[in-house]
Every structure is written in C-alpha cells, then in structure tokens.
Amino acid sequence: MGHDSIDVQVAHIALVGYLKIKVLPMANNTYSLSFPSSKDKAFTFKYRQNDTLFSSAPVPSLFIQVKTVVKEMIYALGGMGVYHRFRNRQNLTxxxxxxxxPRSDIRAAGADPEWTMSTDTFRACLKFFKKHYCPISMEQLATAHVMKKELPACSLLITFDDGWADTSEYAQPILDELGLSALVFVAGSIINQTRPFWQESLYHLLSSQPDGLAKLQTLLAEHQVSISHDLKCAKDEEGIRTVIRQLGNCDHSRLNAIAQSLQLESDLPPSMLTTEQLKNLTVARHSVGSHGMSHQPLTTVKNPQQEVSEAKEILTEQLGSNASVNTMSFPHGAYNKDVANICWASGYEYLFSSDSLLNRMQNSNKKNRIWGRIHISERAITDMRGNFHPSMLATWLFSRPSGTLLTK
Structure with missing residues (x-):
C-alpha cells in the first residue's frame, strides 16, 4: 500500500467516524498498529514507548498511548485537516x-493553570490557527453580520477575557508578529488595578506559598470573613477551587481587600491592564469589549443593568469618545434571557458566551444572536512534559458541536 492510498484511507476514516485498529506488542517496547482497509490490507506503524511523546513519568497506559498515536497519525497524514475543512467550512470558531x-515570569508560578497558557504554547496555537483556519477580526465579523455577507470558509475569531496585563505584555506582541487580531474583553473596574481578581489572588497564595493556608486563615479573621467549609482541604488544585467557590458567597468587598493586602505584601508586578495598554491594543488594530463592571456573574448581581452600562461608559471614557464598545462577554459565562435582553438594550450588539459551540454561519445575520466560544486549556493540548501537539488541539476544536444560540 503506497503513501497516497494510506492518506486517502485515513482521511476517509476520519470523515466517516470509525477506526478499526489492531495493536500487537513487539520487542523493545514497540507496538505495531494495523489499519485494515476494505481489501483487508494493513498499514503498520511502529511506536516506541520511550519516544519523546511518552518519555515523561508516569508512563501513560497502553490504551492512552495507542489513542494518542492514532490521533498523531491521522493528523500527520492529513485526515483531521480534511475532516475539518469539510465539516467546519460554514462554522465560525x-x-x-x-x-x-512565560514560565520565567514570577506571576506564572501561582497562576491558575486552567486559565493560564505559556507563551510557547500560545505561539503554537496561533500558528495552528493560521494553518487550519481563516483568522478574522471583530470588524470583519460585524461587517459580514450587518451586510449579510458570508465569512471565509473555516473562519476563526480570537478572544481574551478579563483584562490581564499579560495580554498586552506577552500575548499582543505574538499576535502582532503573526499578523493576527484579537477581541479583548475587559472588566470596567480593573483598569489600572495592580492586584488580580480575589479568586486568582487566593489561588496564588494557596498554591505557591508553604504557609498560604495559615496566612489565609489569619486574613479571613482580620477581615471578618467566615466560611463553613474546612480550609484544610485546600492542599491541591481541586481543594483550592472548592474553598474559592465557598468564599464566592461572602462579601466581595472584603475579599477584594484581602487581595489588595496580599498584593502590597508581594513583589508581583501589576496584574491588570493600564489605560495606556488598553489604548495600545486598539492602536494595533485589536478590539476591546466589555466583561461587565465588577466581574461578578450578571445572573447574581443586584443590578445587572447598572453593571453593563457602567462598564460601557468606563471603557468608552478610557478609549476615547470615538470608541465603539458594542461587544460583551458574560463574566463567568453566566447569562439568561433577561441578562441578554438587558445587554442588548444597553447598546451591546454582539454578545459572547462560554458555551462550547461552533457558530453555524448560515444564520449569521439573525438578530438576538449569542456567539459560542471554545475555551482552550493548555493541559488539553500538551503532553505531560508540556510539549504542544497539534493533533490534540485539532481534537479539542474540530469536532465540537455546531449550532446557533438565540435568545428571544
């Protein structure tokens, strides 16, 4: 069987959605993978367990190794790309x-790994996007929406949430270098703020400082914040998240005060965007949108209309009177019909959720549309050594469900 026939067969397998594989153990930790064809012939691929992909400890199970190898093969032979170009040609990702x-930045050590990506992996993601998609700007999406024009096949829009200073310091230079635009959603209250959100501040404290738990207990007592949950569970990532969720029901002004005191005690650089950084984003042809005012879920705040209106006013004031702040992403991804209607009534034209959905562009010009987004976690697209694998990102993105989110 020649290489061309293998390529066609694997592409066909990817498109029809099944794969029959035989795994045969061989000498020296080598496995033979056979892909039967309709003529009962096979292509055999040998993979050594101690190769780079699986050289970290602990060693993954044979099933996981085989599954990863299969993904690598299908991607390398073009099968995933064929599947994507066929399936997602009319979807906006x-x-x-x-x-x-970067791992060398002092802020990286205590940053929440679920929401933090290294500069190396981010650069690899952008190169992947340029290879498999047609990256567009928010301006292009708005034009297509208003003019009822089609977007290029396999279009992709890059967005950022929250308003972190590192978006300007590290992400923007890589975007600019590769000629890509991004839409950056910023919470109105964080501009020129040195401390991070209280959730991130507490995560940094508990994950990076040996005496973090004792210090947190002292700070909670000083600020008269009580929690029913046992703080001793905050010994690993899941335990820390549990404590933070419990604290979410407490007075946020006191939690913000705790975060501010931690920032003053530390030698960490400022965490959030400054006015100058915000303006530099728009000068470089990136777009800025709203992420609420206080970064609290709009489904739980007392006055969501005030939240979204104040955020719009603050961002417009910071960017200049000619700026158009007409996009918004829901803080923490929380929204309902009432929240969406309030946002549209406040002058936001494009609302973005955290629903993991590819956006079907046949209905791109419909009003009252909410756009789905795919969160990219570094841990989902890298191996245990932190090495990026395009096949993992392809798997993460290409087969997501597609549809149209509408709120009447």
Whole structure:
C-alpha cells in the first residue's frame, strides 16, 4: 500500500467516524498498529514507548498511548485537516484565552493553570490557527453580520477575557508578529488595578506559598470573613477551587481587600491592564469589549443593568469618545434571557458566551444572536512534559458541536 492510498484511507476514516485498529506488542517496547482497509490490507506503524511523546513519568497506559498515536497519525497524514475543512467550512470558531505568561515570569508560578497558557504554547496555537483556519477580526465579523455577507470558509475569531496585563505584555506582541487580531474583553473596574481578581489572588497564595493556608486563615479573621467549609482541604488544585467557590458567597468587598493586602505584601508586578495598554491594543488594530463592571456573574448581581452600562461608559471614557464598545462577554459565562435582553438594550450588539459551540454561519445575520466560544486549556493540548501537539488541539476544536444560540 503506497503513501497516497494510506492518506486517502485515513482521511476517509476520519470523515466517516470509525477506526478499526489492531495493536500487537513487539520487542523493545514497540507496538505495531494495523489499519485494515476494505481489501483487508494493513498499514503498520511502529511506536516506541520511550519516544519523546511518552518519555515523561508516569508512563501513560497502553490504551492512552495507542489513542494518542492514532490521533498523531491521522493528523500527520492529513485526515483531521480534511475532516475539518469539510465539516467546519460554514462554522465560525471563536476561541477564548485568559492569561498568557512565560514560565520565567514570577506571576506564572501561582497562576491558575486552567486559565493560564505559556507563551510557547500560545505561539503554537496561533500558528495552528493560521494553518487550519481563516483568522478574522471583530470588524470583519460585524461587517459580514450587518451586510449579510458570508465569512471565509473555516473562519476563526480570537478572544481574551478579563483584562490581564499579560495580554498586552506577552500575548499582543505574538499576535502582532503573526499578523493576527484579537477581541479583548475587559472588566470596567480593573483598569489600572495592580492586584488580580480575589479568586486568582487566593489561588496564588494557596498554591505557591508553604504557609498560604495559615496566612489565609489569619486574613479571613482580620477581615471578618467566615466560611463553613474546612480550609484544610485546600492542599491541591481541586481543594483550592472548592474553598474559592465557598468564599464566592461572602462579601466581595472584603475579599477584594484581602487581595489588595496580599498584593502590597508581594513583589508581583501589576496584574491588570493600564489605560495606556488598553489604548495600545486598539492602536494595533485589536478590539476591546466589555466583561461587565465588577466581574461578578450578571445572573447574581443586584443590578445587572447598572453593571453593563457602567462598564460601557468606563471603557468608552478610557478609549476615547470615538470608541465603539458594542461587544460583551458574560463574566463567568453566566447569562439568561433577561441578562441578554438587558445587554442588548444597553447598546451591546454582539454578545459572547462560554458555551462550547461552533457558530453555524448560515444564520449569521439573525438578530438576538449569542456567539459560542471554545475555551482552550493548555493541559488539553500538551503532553505531560508540556510539549504542544497539534493533533490534540485539532481534537479539542474540530469536532465540537455546531449550532446557533438565540435568545428571544
């Protein structure tokens, strides 16, 4: 069987959605993978367990190794690309990032790994986007929406949430270098703020400082914040998240005060965007949108209309009176019909959720549309050594469900 026939067969397998594989153990930790064809012939691929992909400890199970090898093969032979170009040609993919930090930055050590990506992996993602998609700007999406024009096949929009300073410091230079635009959603209250959100501040404290738990207990007592949950569970990532969720029901002004005191005690650089950084984003042809005022879920705040209106006013004031702030992403992805209607009534024309959905562009010009976005987690697209694998990102993105989110 020649290489061309293998390519066609694997592409066909990817498109029809099944794969029959035989795994045969061989000498020296080598496995033979056979892909039967309709003529009962096979292509055999040998993979050594100690190769780079699986050289970190602990060693993945044979099933996981085989599954990963299969993905690598299908991607390398073009099968995933064929499947994507066929399936997603009329879908808009909107990807969502939060923080981008090099591992050498002091802020990276205690940053929440679910929402933080290294600069190396981010650069690899952007190169992947340029290879498999037609990246567009928010301006292009708006024009197509208003003029009822079609977007290019396999379009993709890059977005950021929150308003982190590292978006300007690290993500923007890479975007600019590769000629890509992004839409950056910023919470109105964080501009020129040195401390991070209280959630991130507490995550940094508990994950990076040996005496973090004792210090947190002292700070909670000083600020008269009580929690029913046992703080001793905050020994790993899941335990820390549990404590933070419990604290979410407490007075946020006191939690913000705790975060501010932690920032003053630390030698960490400022965490959030400054006015100058915000303006530089728009000068470089990136777009800025709203992420609410206080970064609290709009489904739980007392006055969501005030939240979204104040955020719009603050951002317009910071960017200049000629700026048009007509896009918004829901803080924490929380929204309902009432929240969406309030946002549209406040002058926002494009609303973005955290629903993991590819946006079907046949209905791109419909009013009252909410755009889905795919969060990209570094841990979902890298191996245990932190090495990026395009096949993992392809798997993460290409087969997501597609549809149209409408709120009447």
């Amino acid at each position: 909107v990807v969502m990032f939060h923080r981008v930090l």
